[in-house]
Amino acid sequence: MAKMNLLQAINNALITAMEENEKVMVFGEDVGHFGGVFRATSNLQQKFGRDRCFNTPLTEQGIIGFANGLASQGSVPVAEIQFGDYIFPAFDQIVNETAKWRYRSGGQFSCGTLTIRTPYGGGIAGGHYHSQSPEAYFAHTPGLKIVIPRNPYQAKGLLLASIRDDNPVLFMEPKRLYRASTGEVPEEDYTLPLGKAEITKSGTDITLLAWGAQMEVIDKATELAQKEGIDAEVIDLRSILPWDAETVCESVVKTGRLLISHEAPLTGGFASEIAATVQDKCFLNLESPIARVCGLDTPYPLAHEKEYMPDHLKVFEAIKRTVHY
Numbered sequence: 001m002a003k004m005n006l007l008q009a010i011n012n013a014l015i016t017a018m019e020e021n022e023k024v025m026v027f028g029e030d031v032g033h034f035g036g037v038f039r040a041t042s043n044l045q046q047k048f049g050r051d052r053c054f055n056t057p058l059t060e061q062g063i064i065g066f067a068n069g070l071a072s073q074g075s076v077p078v079a080e081i082q083f084g085d086y087i088f089p090a091f092d093q094i095v096n097e098t099a100k101w102r103y104r105s106g107g108q109f110s111c112g113t114l115t116i117r118t119p120y121g122g123g124i125a126g127g128h129y130h131s132q133s134p135e136a137y138f139a140h141t142p143g144l145k146i147v148i149p150r151n152p153y154q155a156k157g158l159l160l161a162s163i164r165d166d167n168p169v170l171f172m173e174p175k176r177l178y179r180a181s182t183g184e185v186p187e188e189d190y191t192l193p194l195g196k197a198e199i200t201k202s203g204t205d206i207t208l209l210a211w212g213a214q215m216e217v218i219d220k221a222t223e224l225a226q227k228e229g230i231d232a233e234v235i236d237l238r239s240i241l242p243w244d245a246e247t248v249c250e251s252v253v254k255t256g257r258l259l260i261s262h263e264a265p266l267t268g269g270f271a272s273e274i275a276a277t278v279q280d281k282c283f284l285n286l287e288s289p290i291a292r293v294c295g296l297d298t299p300y301p302l303a304h305e306k307e308y309m310p311d312h313l314k315v316f317e318a319i320k321r322t323v324h325y
Contacts, residue, residue: 004185007178009152010040010117013159014078016189018048021076023113024163025052028063028080037082038119038178060086064093064116071114071168072101078163084120084172085132098168099143114168115159120148121213121263122295122309123176127302133264133295138170139241139273145169145194146240148212152183157192158238165194174213197244199251203233206257206323208315209248209274211237214261220312225319232319240270248274249281256287257322261310266294288325291318 004012018024026044028036032055035042044053056063060081067079081087087094094116102110122131135146145167149155155173162169200215201222210218215236222232233251237243252258258278260271275290293310301308 001184002187003182004152004156005179005182006149006152006155006173007038007040009155009185010159010173011042011044012185012187013156013163014041014044015047016156017076017078017160017163018044018052020189022052023074024076024078025054025070026078026080027054027056027067028117029058029082030055031080036080038175040117040173041080060088060090061093064090064098067114067116068093068097068101068111071111072109074113076113076163078115078117081116081118083130084118084134085129087116087118087134091137094138094144094170095141099141103143110166111168112166115162115171116169117159117171117173119175119178120172121174121176122300122305123213125302125305128300131300131305133262135172135240136264136268136270139270141241143168144241146172147194148172148174148238148240150174150212150215150236150238151177151181152185154192154236154238156185157190158194160189161191161194164191169194172212177213177216192238195239195242195244197238197247198236199233199247200236201232201234203231203255205231205255206259206319207233207235207248207251207255208259208261208319209235209237210261211240214263214310217310217312217315218261221315221319224312224316228320230319230323243274245277245281249278252278252282253285256285258286259291259293259315259318259322261293261315263295263310265297266292267297269294288322291322293318
């Protein structure tokens with residue numbers, strides 16, 4: 001085991017994958033000798049050469065178009081989009097090509113070896129072009145997997161699983177956690193299952209569900225709730241697509257209540273899909289309406305970031321409203 005922060009765990013996972021499979025290559029804006037804007041790809045070019053870790057032009061559509069071609073011809077590309085906010089120029093390539101190429105070709109070709117890494121989320125005073133959480137846009141797309149780690153251990157295991165999965169994966173990294181803390185990470189090769197949620201705390205009164213950086217917020221709210229005598233069960237969804245409805249519904253049947261929190265705006269956020277599924281499967285077990293604590297339906301504000309963010313106090317108040325409904 002080694003102490004790593006989230007960035008170091010991602011870098012370690014990339015080294016592990018590139019050592020294990022010579023077809024793995026990493027590319028994106030400034031990822032070469034510079035190591036990327038957050039330094040996630042530091043030293044990869046020095047270790048594996050310019051053929052396997054290299055800079056691209058500043059064109060997200062070009063990065064993913066190039067990655068699709070590589071993946072369809074047998075390479076294992078790991079493409080970096082510098083910020084999640086910059087992914088929209090590549091939306092057509094991801095939605096209409098990456099996700100559909102296997103179906104469109106009748107299984108003759110596939111982009112299944114492609115992994116797209118991108119930082120997402122707020123909390124770094126980045127303003128509206130460096131703070132968005134676009135997971136719900138892509139969750140509407142059959143043929144993709146969407147994975148979001150919450151800590152260094154999760155980051156390495158889930159990234160290695162994503163690179164080796166036989167489907168294209170959008171791997172979204174909570175940027176405000178990159179250097180926020182360290183955790184124990186195995187130095188050896190390991191993977192964690194995609195599409196499987198993790199119950200991080202058992203409880204009986206309410207189920208709290210989140211992913212990525214929002215897990216830290218949920219944990220703080222859980223501590224406040226505990227002081228009020230409320231015993232919360234906490235679940236990290238980890239995979240947005242496919243998402244583990246079975247684990248979530250089993251928990252809601254036990255607790256009778258559900259609160260979902262994410263940074264993305266409320267309207268059309270992925271919490272809506274979860275809430276619709278849970279009320280369909282668990283309607284007779286629900287003791288109160290499903291609660292959502294999310295970002296506001298506004299562009300991500302710079303000056304009012306704290307007001308926008310769904311913090312632990314907002315979650316705590318929603319827990320009390322739900323439990324005492």
